Amino acid sequence: MQRRFHTALSAFALAATAAVIAPAHATGLATCDSGDSSTWQHQGKLEKMLSQMKWSVRQIKVDGGCYEVYAINEKGQRVEAYFHPVTLAPVPLNPKK
């Protein structure tokens, strides 16, 4: 009984470790076919464009090859929006799975 218990615990520990060290992957919320990041426009340019739309940009991350923007929009609403890093065009979210 002890051995079975320890085997189960070891298996759990291994699975947990694997789950934890697995690389953080894209969220899958949106994807951009944007090629190498050396061809991308600067985040600062996107931020400037959005502030001209009266958005208050809080953070810009890279996700799925897109720029992922956290901001408060011109209506004061919280938004998480995606933009193509080459064209800076808005990217629609993938339909929910």
Added chain:
Amino acid sequence: MKAAGAQPGFRVWDLVVRIGHWGLVGSVAVAWWTRAGGAEWHERIGYLSLALVALRLVWGWAGTRYARFSQFVRSPAGVWRYARQVWRHQEPRHLGHNPLGGWMIVALLLNIALVGTTGWLYTTDEYWGVKWVDQLHYALAVSLLVLVALHVCGVIVASRRHRENLVAAMVHGAKRPPVGDDVA
């Protein structure tokens, strides 16, 4: 040693402690797996975790004997003494949380509360998208996983030393009755 399969008869963990424990195990696991992508379930699980921690805190004052913080939270000197006993393989068996495990419970509950709070903060207008909140939430989640790993190690060591399946005890709530030097 008891024959395998025999029912240990000493009630230790009440229903609230057990449901709280496995509820938090499930919540932390699901929260980690839903960390990317759909925020909806991640947020729901976050609120559930905070509720479970709140329930456990209340139960730490109002619960049954082994649920109470006053039963298992020991002074630093007591913890140090116990740690040295563990090092020398001379520690007594505790029916409730042992002195090291007791502080682990406090640390785990506090860490879960902090992860939940920073996660909620990130959804407010004021802190929406703010980078340091994002990073703090993630760092706290990682520290929680480290604590969980240490907790599981502690459970394995104590289970081996005292020839007792502590995981099963947290499922059915009962342990082998105290004998000799056991701390009940």
